Amino acid sequence: MSNELISKKDLLDLTGISYGQLYRWKRKNLIPEEWFIRKSTFTGQETFFPKEKVLERIDKIQSMKETLSLDELAERLSPSSAAGMEFSKNELLKRNIVTNTSLELYGNESGISDPLPFDQLLEVFILDKLLSSGDISLDEGRMLLQVLKEARSILGKSKHELLLIRKLGVTSCLLVNGAENIIVDQGSKVTVRLSVRSCIEELKTNL
Amino acid sequence: MTKASNLMMNGSGSAAGGLYNKVRIMGEGIITDDIECNFFKTYGSSEASGNVKGGNLEIFGETEVKRNVQASNLKVYGTLSIGESAMVENTKIRGSVDVAGKFTGDKVDLKGSIAVKGDLEAEEFISSGLFEVSGLLNADVIDVKLRYSTSQVQEMGGQTIRVQKKGAFLPFVKNEGFLEATVIEGDDVFLENTTADIVRGKIVRIGAGCEIQLVEYYDEFKALSGSSVKEHRKIG
Incomplete structure (x- = not known):
C-alpha cells in the first residue's frame, strides 16, 4: 500500500466535494479520525490524508449515498457496529461469503456455533481470504485462528494488523496494534500483512 | 425500563x-x-x-x-x-x-459556557455564550453570537459558519465578544470580531473586527471595512 498523502485542498479539488460534506462525513465516522493527518506547512497548518484510502472511501460513499442514508452508510463502514448480528452457515455458503473448507477448519479448531455471530464470522472470513489467495497453508491457518481467538474481544476496536512472518519454513503469526514500519531480519519474510479494519469493511460490503 | x-x-x-x-x-x-x-x-x-x-x-x-x-x-x-x-x-x-x-451531539444550544478538551461535534451549534474547544468544533451549522469575553477554538469546520458580534445587554457598557481560532473552514463563512490564522471556504466574507492572516477561497471573497486580511488567494 502506498503511503502517499494528499492535502485537503487537493482532495476537494479532485473529488468535487465541499468542506461541509467532508466535515459531515467525519462526524458520521465515514472517514476515520486517524486519516486526518495534521502537518505544518509554509502556509500554516494543513490537513493531509492517505491518498489511496481516502479516494477509495469517498468513491464508495458517493456511489452508495444514492441508496443509503448517511447513518446506514456509517453502519456499513464502521468496524464496530455489526456486533450482534448472526449468520446461518447455509446462508454464508449459499452466498459464497466463505468457503466450506474454511468453515470446517474453523469448526475443528475453534468450535462453531450455527448461526455464527459476527466476530466469529470475521475470523472465518479472514482465514478464508488468506487460504483462497494461497498466502497461507492449512497449518498456518490453524495458527492464525488461535491468534484471532485470543484477540476476539478486542479485534477491530483499534488499528489491528495481522502479520505472518516466515523464516526457514517456520511461520509466526502476530497481531499488532498501530505499527507503522515493521523491519525483519534478512532471513525472514513478511508473507501476509493485513489490516483487520479493511477486512471488516470488505466483509460488510459482502453481507 | x-x-x-x-x-x-x-x-x-x-x-x-x-x-x-x-x-x-x-x-x-x-x-x-x-x-x-x-x-x-x-x-x-x-x-x-x-x-x-x-x-x-x-x-x-x-x-x-x-x-x-x-x-x-x-x-x-x-x-x-x-x-x-x-x-x-x-x-x-x-x-x-x-x-x-469529546462532546458529540445533534443540537447544541449554548447561552452559558462550555469547555471541551477534545472535539465538539454536532449537527447544529448555536451559541450566544462562551466556548473553549481545544480540538475541532465540527458542525453543519455553526451560528455564533459573540456577546462577551473571548471564545477559543483550535479548528472550526462545517458547512455554514456565521460568527457575529452582538453587544451586551446593558447600554453604555462597551463590552464585546471575540473569537480566536487557528483554522476555520466551511462552505459559507461569515466572520466578525475573529482572529484566525487561516480561513478557507467557498464563499468567505470577513466583517468588522477581524484579523485574519490568510484567506483561501474558491468562489467569492469579500473583506468588509474594519477588517484586516493580510493575504488572500483564490484556489481551485
Whole structure:
C-alpha cells in the first residue's frame, strides 16, 4: 500500500466535494479520525490524508449515498457496529461469503456455533481470504485462528494488523496494534500483512 | 425500563448505581457506580463515580460525572463536569459544562459556557455564550453570537459558519465578544470580531473586527471595512 498523502485542498479539488460534506462525513465516522493527518506547512497548518484510502472511501460513499442514508452508510463502514448480528452457515455458503473448507477448519479448531455471530464470522472470513489467495497453508491457518481467538474481544476496536512472518519454513503469526514500519531480519519474510479494519469493511460490503 | 423504580435523595445520601426510572437528588448525593435512568435531576450537588446514561438529564445545581454521559436531552442551569466524553442528542446550556474528552451531539444550544478538551461535534451549534474547544468544533451549522469575553477554538469546520458580534445587554457598557481560532473552514463563512490564522471556504466574507492572516477561497471573497486580511488567494 502506498503511503502517499494528499492535502485537503487537493482532495476537494479532485473529488468535487465541499468542506461541509467532508466535515459531515467525519462526524458520521465515514472517514476515520486517524486519516486526518495534521502537518505544518509554509502556509500554516494543513490537513493531509492517505491518498489511496481516502479516494477509495469517498468513491464508495458517493456511489452508495444514492441508496443509503448517511447513518446506514456509517453502519456499513464502521468496524464496530455489526456486533450482534448472526449468520446461518447455509446462508454464508449459499452466498459464497466463505468457503466450506474454511468453515470446517474453523469448526475443528475453534468450535462453531450455527448461526455464527459476527466476530466469529470475521475470523472465518479472514482465514478464508488468506487460504483462497494461497498466502497461507492449512497449518498456518490453524495458527492464525488461535491468534484471532485470543484477540476476539478486542479485534477491530483499534488499528489491528495481522502479520505472518516466515523464516526457514517456520511461520509466526502476530497481531499488532498501530505499527507503522515493521523491519525483519534478512532471513525472514513478511508473507501476509493485513489490516483487520479493511477486512471488516470488505466483509460488510459482502453481507 | 418500564418497571424500574425511582431514586429520591433528600438531604444527603449515597446510592449504588443501577437501573432507575426517575432519579432526583435534592441536597447532596453520591452515586457510586454506573447509573441508567429515564429522568435525572439534581437540585443540590451530586457526584457519579461511573457512567451516567439517561433520557433526560437536568442539572440545576452542581454535578460531577467521573466517566461518560449519554443522554437524549441535557439541560444545564448550574454546572456539570464530565470526566470523560459526552454523547447527547439535544443540549441546552444555561450554566456551564466542562468536558474532559469529546462532546458529540445533534443540537447544541449554548447561552452559558462550555469547555471541551477534545472535539465538539454536532449537527447544529448555536451559541450566544462562551466556548473553549481545544480540538475541532465540527458542525453543519455553526451560528455564533459573540456577546462577551473571548471564545477559543483550535479548528472550526462545517458547512455554514456565521460568527457575529452582538453587544451586551446593558447600554453604555462597551463590552464585546471575540473569537480566536487557528483554522476555520466551511462552505459559507461569515466572520466578525475573529482572529484566525487561516480561513478557507467557498464563499468567505470577513466583517468588522477581524484579523485574519490568510484567506483561501474558491468562489467569492469579500473583506468588509474594519477588517484586516493580510493575504488572500483564490484556489481551485
